[in-house]
Amino acid sequence: MSASESPKTMNTLQAVNLALDDALASDPNVILLGEDVGDRQAGGVVGATKGLSSKYGDARVRSTPIAEQAIMGAAIGAAIVGMRPVAEIMLMNFTTVAMDMIVNHAAKLRFMSGGQTHVPLTIRTMTGAGFGNGGQHSDYLEAWFAHTAGIKVVAPSTPADAYGLLLSCIEDDDPCLFIENLPGYWTPGPAPMRGQRIPLGKANVVRAGRDVTVVSYARTLNTCVAVADRLAKDGVDVEVIDLRTIAPFDEATILESVARTGRAVIVHEAVKSFGVGAEIAARINEHLHEQLKSPVTRIGAPLCPVPFSKALENAYIPSESAIEEAIRSRMSRKSR
Amino acid sequence: MSASESPKTMNTLQAVNLALDDALASDPNVILLGEDVGDRQAGGVVGATKGLSSKYGDARVRSTPIAEQAIMGAAIGAAIVGMRPVAEIMLMNFTTVAMDMIVNHAAKLRFMSGGQTHVPLTIRTMTGAGFGNGGQHSDYLEAWFAHTAGIKVVAPSTPADAYGLLLSCIEDDDPCLFIENLPGYWTPGPAPMRGQRIPLGKANVVRAGRDVTVVSYARTLNTCVAVADRLAKDGVDVEVIDLRTIAPFDEATILESVARTGRAVIVHEAVKSFGVGAEIAARINEHLHEQLKSPVTRIGAPLCPVPFSKALENAYIPSESAIEEAIRSRMSRKSR
Amino acid sequence: MASTQAPDRRTLLDMYRRATAVKQNDERFRAVIKSGKITATYYSPRGQDIIPAAVSVNLTDQDYICTIYRGIHDMIARGVPLKPLWAEIAGKVTGTCKGKGGAMHITHPATGVMVTTGVVGSSMPIANGLAMAAQIRGEKRVAIAYFGDGASNIGAFHEALNLAAVWKLPVVFVCQNNGYGEHTRYELATSAAKISDRAQGYQIPGVTVDGNEPLAMYAAAKTAIDRAREGGGPTLIEALTFRFYGHVFGDADAYMAKGEKEAAMARDPVVRFRVWLIENGHATEAQLKDMETVIERDIDEAVEFALSSPVPDAAELSRDVFATELTR
Amino acid sequence: MASTQAPDRRTLLDMYRRATAVKQNDERFRAVIKSGKITATYYSPRGQDIIPAAVSVNLTDQDYICTIYRGIHDMIARGVPLKPLWAEIAGKVTGTCKGKGGAMHITHPATGVMVTTGVVGSSMPIANGLAMAAQIRGEKRVAIAYFGDGASNIGAFHEALNLAAVWKLPVVFVCQNNGYGEHTRYELATSAAKISDRAQGYQIPGVTVDGNEPLAMYAAAKTAIDRAREGGGPTLIEALTFRFYGHVFGDADAYMAKGEKEAAMARDPVVRFRVWLIENGHATEAQLKDMETVIERDIDEAVEFALSSPVPDAAELSRDVFATELTR
């Protein structure tokens, strides 16, 4: 996509492609590697990297064997000596074969070296239920990485955010895990402003409201916005906060909001138990216990693997009705 | 150790060895596998499996290559066809090279097969700061597994618990991750009653108290008990609950206790952020928001890799003073 | 088509029956998916039909297989009944896995299909475990691990082959080398001249065979399976083949060499096998036609069964997570 | 001790200086740890001294190494200054890593020690990345990955060698085969007759060499490093050796064959090298003595420095987690 086109709308796949394109253009240290990312391999299974190896060469946009440890190791080694690799782990479940590289190495080398080396690496990965890919291809595992010191976890909810956050990840001096939602790739949204970075570690108040604070990220953020819009018609004024960066997360923005609204609902697609929502809820409670008008509530997937059958998959993903019902029940709890 | 000896005290290494011995003796489907577990390899790096291959043969107690994916795969395959393997991943950080096997396979096969197969597998692993093993050998990663549907997570705090819980894990029909504390291996405690299982999923009220509920597990449980004993002299009556099973955890026992005390402190050695304590805190808040006299507080390691230097390692591990101070501050918060 | 280990006539026909069942089911799968009656991501194994047919006729009812997302042919050749197979792919509660696993994760212990994995490489370490159990118990069972050429570059391959070699496990590693891993050509990802060359690093037999040639594939499979069964340890078989419908059904195939696919399809191994059987007097046209008709009827019934079966209830989310149903 | 790639006298002495520095430092480490002045889990590399000495004299200042928990010899041979090295092992703020990494995780970019890992196998994939960066940038740097025989059975080994081969990366994989992985003998864990046999599966050169023989080790290292530097791609070197002090210092060694250790120690490679240098007129006793005295003095200073340095402040826990210091 050339700058002169400047489309009004764009989907997330295009936004990711554009961010990679801009990053490759502006810094020779940026390289891409991953399975099928080159154009001889059709620019990736979903085409996220399409056109980039043709434009920047096979040395900088490198299709790899199916070997996630080797991919991550190559990316880490290059990052240590000043490159800014963007390594793709095709699906988030496949981080499981590269956890040693990500957790024991990428995340820890700055600390263990006493700051002598650091790992300016971006890991792109996609996931999400909804495509019938079943139990080994759809997990949201962000909680694992959020719990890991030394790596940042970022998940965009819109094409424009994908663009701006991905650029920030690539330019960041720490390893970043950038989580893309597979079923949401093709949903169009307003195009990003070319070159505009979105800062890491800052949440986005997507929708201001007085009654309840809803915190979410990635695809469920959009579900929350839809519910909020609907509830507005019933006079329930919902503030929706997009975390954007899951870890380290923007505590201040959340606390400020919940201090105002006195009510909070946290929503994510990952399994609820021991998920990201637990930390956010715990944090809100620690700081705002007395101000809360009702207990913080969390919505997430049930404790089970992602099921295959569409009927079950639909029941697995947090639904609009579940979110709506959680918000309404917050409102009806007697204020104290 | 023969049954006739029946010692009065025992350390955790001996208790683990005894449980394995008893399990091997009672069920021919029980097998052990892991690096160095055989007696030709001195029965493991810490000697946890000493004597067992001599007693039960190299076919049932199998030293493996350094290949955690292969170890876990072999254990999973055997478990599917009815064996009860106890597979050792030497240190918890090395689960990172076997996460695919553990998470995508062991934990999910029952569900993904619609209940046709199941994986009665026990994974033993050791970890914990305090021995100067640094950033890649000491992490408590239980939160990852607790967030994973289909696997149980168990961590004993005493030799007797290690014995009784390990037997229960081996006999359980689901995969269990059994976490042993390395620096605590040699601490003696009352010997277990031979043959006595401790049920999974049930917490243990180690110390009854009226004022504050402290929830912990593994080594920090003992730190909490020490603090509670000290505080008793100052008239602060602390109830200490040992989770024993971290996931799925015994919500009822915790809620019952906190409903009585109105105060809760959760303590673990793992990094506090996005740790197990977050889920417990969130759950308490969800259920007991109005009954809480002060916000639930959590103690855990700071957000950093485990440091090497003793000076830093001491500052990293939750200390008695930090726990004491948290309990005291719960008491001083004005009741509402 | 000569070999030291030649199958008899009955075995040849059995192989053909299995291979053509793969072919006919695949044709129907694609048609039904295209029609929209079933929505599924489908990794067609067409073109690789002979491999599991030749392996399966050498297996006993007691043997195990572990296969992968592209494994429908392995299952059909092994004898997984079509009704629950189709129902699983359709996400129905009557499926092998109650619709909870799906096409990539079919399990059917009654026919020895113990694990089907969607993670590249992961069939191998688990197959070792099945083989280890048989070894410990003194059973004569053999485990087959199916996987692709791309999978030969991932760590699990190496760990599994080494462990199997050290422990002399009764396992056969069957690499179905179709020349591509997703969109990546063999030589861009795999440093071995032949994948079977890697066997030497484990001191186990390694053989490369034309997986589309029934007799050669049969001989390779028989040698390896007999060896495993008799305590001789593992073998690595590299079976050269081709997938007709790209990585995932619906692929653009733009990454393939021009004409590569067409040439392979023109040499359809099942069609060639059929011709060969008749030409060599092993079967008559009518006989094979009958066989195919029976299969076609079985497929009709399976499709009908799958489409008319109910979907699982949401309560299934709480079941089979642990032995005890979860209370929500 | 003959070879096609023979080192000159200066290089021989340089090798000896490095090897004896490893030996002398190791002696002191063990003594100081025994004395209780420093508490550290110590993976003594004694016996393997020649290997990194022979590798290091073939490296330029620009080259990289990745090594492992048993890597003090690799660092000392490479030239990591002793003061911060000792201070790191002592957990002091003056250590290479401010005491935050420790003996298993020493990093010293100034001498090209980019990563030291405690995870078996993980040095190799990261070394690839260092080599890839050099390749992309058109630099003539080479990366060395050190690892043990046990590590040749883990997945990362396989993935790394395959990737390096496919991309022709300027990396040399140096396997220090000391016959044991922790307490497990080579043949119980490793199915390869020789680890270098595995190179064939990647179509890269694989060579087994007596790692305790300076000339042979030098020649193998030089050939591989030159090849990598000239764009010829990776090599797998298997250097046969022995560790004198078991897996971890203080080990009972009960798992070893009787007399195995004693026999190896009687053939101390550094002592033999010393004798050979003098016998062959490359150096005089006095010359080597001088060299050793200088090293001993450096060690004295390093120990003094380490012991007298302060420990890091607890505030270090908030630093180097991310680029920006954490506020707690």
Ligand SMILES: Cc1ncc(C[n+]2csc(CCOP(=O)(O)OP(=O)(O)O)c2C)c(N)n1
């Ligand atoms: C660990 C892992 N990485 C990546 C993928 C994505 N993926 C699915 S199939 C495939 C190609 C596998 O190729 P090959 O092993 O040759 O088998 P084929 O599909 O050709 O039968 C890839 C990369 C995966 N499933 N697992």
Ligand SMILES: Cc1ncc(C[n+]2csc(CCOP(=O)(O)OP(=O)(O)O)c2C)c(N)n1
């Ligand atoms: C992935 C992993 N598994 C297990 C260990 C524990 N461990 C540390 S050293 C070691 C033995 C390694 O043997 P080898 O590669 O031969 O190196 P050596 O210690 O002999 O130098 C093991 C098993 C580890 N560090 N990493």
Ligand SMILES: [Mg+2]
């Ligand atoms: Mg393939």
Ligand SMILES: [Mg+2]
């Ligand atoms: Mg070794």
